[in-house]
Amino acid sequence: MPDTLDPELRRALAARIRYYNEMGIYDFYRRETRGEVAETAVFDAVAASIHPESREEMSPRKAAAVAVAVEGNIFEVLVPKPEHGVSDPAKALKIIREDLGDCTRCPLHKQGRKQIVFGVGNPATDLMFVGEGPGADEDRQGEPFVGRAGQLLNNMIKAMGITREQVYIANVVKCRPPGNRTPEREECETCSPFLMRQIAVIKPKVVVALGAVAAKTLLAMNSSMAQLRGRFYDFKPTGVGSSDPNWDGCKLAVTYHPAFLLRDPRQKGEAWKDLQMVMKELGLAAPRANA
Numbered sequence: 001m002p003d004t005l006d007p008e009l010r011r012a013l014a015a016r017i018r019y020y021n022e023m024g025i026y027d028f029y030r031r032e033t034r035g036e037v038a039e040t041a042v043f044d045a046v047a048a049s050i051h052p053e054s055r056e057e058m059s060p061r062k063a064a065a066v067a068v069a070v071e072g073n074i075f076e077v078l079v080p081k082p083e084h085g086v087s088d089p090a091k092a093l094k095i096i097r098e099d100l101g102d103c104t105r106c107p108l109h110k111q112g113r114k115q116i117v118f119g120v121g122n123p124a125t126d127l128m129f130v131g132e133g134p135g136a137d138e139d140r141q142g143e144p145f146v147g148r149a150g151q152l153l154n155n156m157i158k159a160m161g162i163t164r165e166q167v168y169i170a171n172v173v174k175c176r177p178p179g180n181r182t183p184e185r186e187e188c189e190t191c192s193p194f195l196m197r198q199i200a201v202i203k204p205k206v207v208v209a210l211g212a213v214a215a216k217t218l219l220a221m222n223s224s225m226a227q228l229r230g231r232f233y234d235f236k237p238t239g240v241g242s243s244d245p246n247w248d249g250c251k252l253a254v255t256y257h258p259a260f261l262l263r264d265p266r267q268k269g270e271a272w273k274d275l276q277m278v279m280k281e282l283g284l285a286a287p288r289a290n291a
């Protein structure tokens with residue numbers, strides 16, 4: 001950072017970084033913007049064959065706040081949502097989308113979004129991926145993960161022996177943050193109830209949180225990615241009951257955001273370990289190399 005940085009800007013940046021650190025976010029990456037040179041990193045079984053000795057740990061970061069799993073809020077009042085009692089997940093998702101409407105609930109609606117990016121995929125899936133928020137490509141096409149990070153996510157899904165069409169993909173915030181910045185806490189808090197409702201009607205067996213924003217929003221935990229990864233959490237969407245009394249929540253795993261993996265491909269081996277844990281849970285076998 002140049003020494004000539006305007007003191008006002010320096011203070012503002014320091015405050016912003018403190019805020020992210022308080023949320024437990026230490027890994028900063030720039031999400032893709034249009035016109036960046038395409039990187040042909042392919043996530044496939046190659047990730048599994050990375051030599052352990054060539055895998056590097058992430059650079060040490062400050063100790064994060066102690067992780068405290070939030071128990072179900074016993075004081076939470078569950079107001080029935082319009083999709084309650086609708087057993088067809090596709091219909092229920094449509095109702096949630098209609099409820100979201102032409103959303104103006106948070107400042108993102110007036111910060112240049114072209115459209116709301118609700119989610120895509122199989123409403124009856126066992127596996128859901130949750131990202132942070134739409135980027136420029138997603139904003140233009142109205143579908144999550146269609147840019148470079150999306151291509152890597154597709155390859156990650158393929159490496160698991162399944163296709164993008166078989167899973168459901170959504171984001172914490174449904175509108176593009178300007179300049180692909182990280183969504184603000186208020187924006188996540190305003191938008192995440194819709195994500196919780198999407199999860200409650202899809203009732204997957206496993207949710208994979210891609211990156212710190214998704215992990216922290218879903219788990220309400222304030223820990224570093226290093227602390228969050230590598231295990232399953234029992235997860236139930238907050239603020240919404242499932243219309244299926246037999247669905248008692250699901251497992252949640254945390255892995256690196258594909259945009260982070262594009263910037264630091266050495267971590268692909270670690271992400272592959274996370275995905276293998278998920279595959280084991282779902283009884284999925286990786287495709288054979290020449291299959």
Ligand code: URA
Nearest residue numbers: 131132133134144145
């Ligand atoms: N990054 C995300 O977190 N979500 C998208 O949909 C695209 C990029």
